[in-house]
Amino acid sequence: MDAFFILGTQRDIARAEIQTIVGDVTTVVDVEDVLIVGGFSGNLTVLQNQLGGVVKTGVIHASAKDQDELIDVLTSLIATLRPGDTKIKFGVSVYHGGHRGKLTALRTQSERIGLKVKNALKAQERSARLVTSKIPVLSSVIVKKQKLMEEGIEFCLFPQAEGILVGITESVQDFEEWGARDFGRPERHTKRGMLPPKLARSMINLAGGNVEDTLLDPFCGVGTVLTEALALGYKHLIGSDVDPLAAEATRVNVAWESERTGVEADTRILQTKAEAIGTFVAPKSVNLIVTEVFLGKPRTGHEDRISLEKQLDQLLEIYTDSFRAFTSILTEGAKVVIALPAYVVNGTVIEPRFVERAQLFGFELLPFKGVETTRFGALRYGREDQLVLRDIYRFTFKQ
Numbered sequence: 083m084d085a086f087f088i089l090g091t092q093r094d095i096a097r098a099e100i101q102t103i104v105g106d107v108t109t110v111v112d113v114e115d116v117l118i119v120g121g122f123s124g125n126l127t128v129l130q131n132q133l134g135g136v137v138k139t140g141v142i143h144a145s146a147k148d149q150d151e152l153i154d155v156l157t158s159l160i161a162t163l164r165p166g167d168t169k170i171k172f173g174v175s176v177y178h179g180g181h182r183g184k185l186t187a188l189r190t191q192s193e194r195i196g197l198k199v200k201n202a203l204k205a206q207e208r209s210a211r212l213v214t215s216k217i218p219v220l221s222s223v224i225v226k227k228q229k230l231m232e233e234g235i236e237f238c239l240f241p242q243a244e245g246i247l248v249g250i251t252e253s254v255q256d257f258e259e260w261g262a263r264d265f266g267r268p269e270r271h272t273k274r275g276m277l278p279p280k281l282a283r284s285m286i287n288l289a290g291g292n293v294e295d296t297l298l299d300p301f302c303g304v305g306t307v308l309t310e311a312l313a314l315g316y317k318h319l320i321g322s323d324v325d326p327l328a329a330e331a332t333r334v335n336v337a338w339e340s341e342r343t344g345v346e347a348d349t350r351i352l353q354t355k356a357e358a359i360g361t362f363v364a365p366k367s368v369n370l371i372v373t374e375v376f377l378g379k380p381r382t383g384h385e386d387r388i389s390l391e392k393q394l395d396q397l398l399e400i401y402t403d404s405f406r407a408f409t410s411i412l413t414e415g416a417k418v419v420i421a422l423p424a425y426v427v428n429g430t431v432i433e434p435r436f437v438e439r440a441q442l443f444g445f446e447l448l449p450f451k452g453v454e455t456t457r458f459g460a461l462r463y464g465r466e467d468q469l470v471l472r473d474i475y476r477f478t479f480k481q
Contacts, residue, residue: 085122086238086249088138088177089115090280094453095461095474096135099284101452103132110142111240111247112452114178118142118240118247130253132314134283137222140238140251147245149188153195155248156237157202160210163235163250170203171234172196173213173220179240179247188241189218222254263313268338269304269331276303277374277421281463281472282310285372288450288476289417293317295369298411300356300404305332307372309339312347320368322352322359329353356404363411371408374421374472375401381425381469390425391432397423398434409443409479416479418445424462424471433458433473445477 089096093115100117104124111118126139143159146152160170174196176189188195196212203210213220213228213236220236230236231251240247264279286307291297293315299307302321311319319336323329333351340346352362356375378393401422408418424433437447437458447459456462456473464471 083122084110084118084120084142084247085126086111086140086142086240087117087119087136088238089117090135090137090255092135092281092284092463094450094455095281095284095288095463096133097453098450098461099133099135099287101450102288102290103129111180111242113180116177116179116240118249127253130255132287134280134287134310137255138225138238138251139253140236140249142247142249144248145245146248149191149195149246152239152246152248153198153202156195156199159237159248159250160199160203160235161206168209170208170210171213171228171230172199172210173215173225173228173230173234173236174239175219175236176239176241177219179242181241181243184241184243184246188239188246192218192239223257225251225254226257262342263309263339267304267309267335269334271304271328271331277306279306279310281421282306282372282374283314285419285421285474286311286314286316286370288474289370289372289419291316291370291417296320296367297370297372298322298359298363298368299373300359300371300408301373301375302332302351303328303374305335305351307374308332308336308349311372312336312339312345312349313343315345317347319347319349320352320363321350322354322356322362324353324355326353357400357407359404360407360410365410366413368408368411369413369416371412371416371418371420373419375404375423377423377470377472378425383469385425385427387427387432390427394423394425394432394434398436398439401434401436402439405440405443405445409481412479414479414481417448418475418477418479420475420477421463421472422460422475424456424464424473426469426471431471433460437475440475440477444480446480448476448478450476
């Protein structure tokens, strides 16, 4: 079947995440926040719950050559998919399908199309309610709160040069669950900075491991990577941090997540610097490392380029010593997904030259294919107004 994915704000990370999890599929549409693939055979609801960077998924059911035929197609799909409902609830979202001009035109007409479908259903003596939004797409919040997947239909339209693809939403990102894990956890150190949970989830998925692997976060902070790994079902987790307050925060948050969900794992939390991790972890026992390193002192925006380059050089030595230590605990072919800092200064970005250091110890860069990366092969996470960006690298370890 042809499946569609509506991507979050970090689109290239989401694309790479899907590519890692889903594997080889045929790309039908890949533009802006839309990815449509052919030959998909998985469970979209299960996949949606696994992914961190995708906000909506669904299946392409039909196509229409123009707006007039579109109304007939939508009406027919409602009759086929909701045959016993006396009152129909539906919504219409319009996404990019590859043709900018038709996208603009269809978005201006989306509510009118919905009303025409409603009138067509009324002519069939079926009551209907059109769910609308102030913008041309229904958010995952609206879809979930209006119960469109359980009690109605959300049509997702993708205008192309030859016509309009018609999709139906099957799953949306569970904003309540994400909010609970982020804002509900007992330990949140906002002043120190925290890895966003959705990015942590995406990074775990980018590693391409399985739940029986032993996963280590050697800069665990408040335990975001570990709680996301626990939510994914990983059974063997190790976290470490040089800061005793961070190590304790991780213990509290992992215990809270386990109690909240009933999911348990063999978990060890250590207080140690990453360079000494081999003292506490058995040789060749770790299959995955997923981590965000120390990104440096908080930025003020007044730093000059020279001082920032000096700080990155100092951090580079910490990262180098850490990777040297990792060589003793990793298995052959182990994967490492790591977030490193990139500093914005005077409209330019400076990054640590880390890849060549990692290669000295047997770490081979695993490229992200078909997405935009930095000059060093990283996926970049951040907003335009941020002073510190996160560059996501993926390595495999060859002894």
